[in-house]
Amino acid sequence: MPFPVIFTGGINPLLWKPVVAIGAFNLPSYDFDLTPFLGMVLDEKDHVFSIGVTDGIKYWLVDANLHIWLDSSSTIVEAKNVVNIYPESEISRSEEFQSLDGSFQIKAEKFTRLEGWVKSSSGNLTTSILQEVKFTSAIKFKRKGTYKTFKQNIEVRREAKVLNDVGGLVSRVIVKRKYPLKVITVTLPGSKNDTSVLVTNVTHAVNERVKNGKLSSHVINKQVSNGWMEVRDHSVLSGEAMTNQTYVCRDELGCYVRTVATLNGRLIKDNTAYACPSLV
Numbered sequence: 001m002p003f004p005v006i007f008t009g010g011i012n013p014l015l016w017k018p019v020v021a022i023g024a025f026n027l028p029s030y031d032f033d034l035t036p037f038l039g040m041v042l043d044e045k046d047h048v049f050s051i052g053v054t055d056g057i058k059y060w061l062v063d064a065n066l067h068i069w070l071d072s073s074s075t076i077v078e079a080k081n082v083v084n085i086y087p088e089s090e091i092s093r094s095e096e097f098q099s100l101d102g103s104f105q106i107k108a109e110k111f112t113r114l115e116g117w118v119k120s121s122s123g124n125l126t127t128s129i130l131q132e133v134k135f136t137s138a139i140k141f142k143r144k145g146t147y148k149t150f151k152q153n154i155e156v157r158r159e160a161k162v163l164n165d166v167g168g169l170v171s172r173v174i175v176k177r178k179y180p181l182k183v184i185t186v187t188l189p190g191s192k193n194d195t196s197v198l199v200t201n202v203t204h205a206v207n208e209r210v211k212n213g214k215l216s217s218h219v220i221n222k223q224v225s226n227g228w229m230e231v232r233d234h235s236v237l238s239g240e241a242m243t244n245q246t247y248v249c250r251d252e253l254g255c256y257v258r259t260v261a262t263l264n265g266r267l268i269k270d271n272t273a274y275a276c277p278s279l280v
């Protein structure tokens with residue numbers, strides 16, 4: 001499930017200067033563990049791997065790097081895909097409107113379970129991957145369509161487990177991610193006939209917990225932005241904006257926190273600390 005990146009022209013362009021929205025200058029990468037599928041490609045024939053985005057708009061630009069580990073200590077590697085469960089996403093959509101006011105709602109869930117064993121010089125290891133994704137989105141229009149709220153939440157839980165041939169646990173990684181996003185846009189009359197004022201508040205975050213065996217880490221990266229702009233068609237005539245960002249990373253080695261505040265295109269605060277208050 002991709003993180004919803006807001007680009008520098010998004011919602012209110014004044015919010016994203018000099019700090020851009022999370023991921024805008026550094027699009028997140030995603031890892032897909034293909035180990036459970038290895039058995040399908042060890043037949044000395046050509047195979048094609050492709051990736052795409054399901055249940056969304058048709059147009060996505062995606063590319064990928066394929067990482068392959070070769071076993072130099074054995075002449076033959078055997079593998080088999082034993083579980084391959086990926087039912088269609090469960091999606092429900094609803095809408096309700098009276099004139100210009102109303103709401104759209106989407107709820108979706110997706111579940112994937114993959115398992116395969118690989119017998120190499122490291123032994124016969126079984127990799128199983130379990131992923132659950134939950135998505136909710138609600139857009140509401142009030143006050144004759146001039147007060148819009150958008151609330152979206154994405155939750156992903158992914159578990160990758162490797163067992164040896166006697167059922168002993170070799171490794172277990174659990175990743176939990178939450179991507180909440182909330183936008184409020186209020187449209188008001190502008191100072192001129194043909195202008196309008198948009199008041200926008202945006203809050204979004206990445207909240208990621210990783211457990212790898214006995215080690216664990218927690219990252220919260222959150223932005224709160226408020227602003228307004230007067231616009232004519234697609235041109236921004238004037239406005240004000242502030243964005244505050246807090247990044248907290250905590251693991252066995254300690255905690256790091258950085259808080260940044262911007263106001264009207266200028267940095268007004270940038271503090272770093274290696275001890276966290278009870279933020280997490």
Ligand SMILES: *[C@@H]1O[C@H](CO)[C@@H](O)[C@H](O)[C@H]1NC(C)=O
Pocket residue numbers: 078117119124125126165
């Ligand atoms: C590897 O382990 C799996 C699960 O224990 C087993 O089903 C499979 O037969 C084993 N493969 C080999 C080549 O021994």
Ligand SMILES: *[C@@H]1O[C@H](CO)[C@@H](O)[C@H](O)[C@H]1NC(C)=O
Pocket residue numbers: 193194
């Ligand atoms: C504002 O709107 C009125 C009525 O539609 C029009 O007569 C007037 O010329 C407009 N003024 C400007 C500055 O566009």
Ligand SMILES: *[C@@H]1O[C@H](CO)[C@@H](O)[C@H](O)[C@H]1NC(C)=O
Pocket residue numbers: 184186199200201226
């Ligand atoms: C936007 O945020 C500001 C500051 O937190 C708040 O005063 C204002 O009421 C918010 N606007 C809306 C429409 O919620």
Ligand SMILES: *[C@@H]1O[C@H](CO)[C@@H](O)[C@H](O)[C@H]1NC(C)=O
Pocket residue numbers: 224225226242243244261269
């Ligand atoms: C952003 O940070 C500044 C400086 O710390 C603070 O004055 C302001 O209230 C904060 N704004 C929001 C919306 O949290």
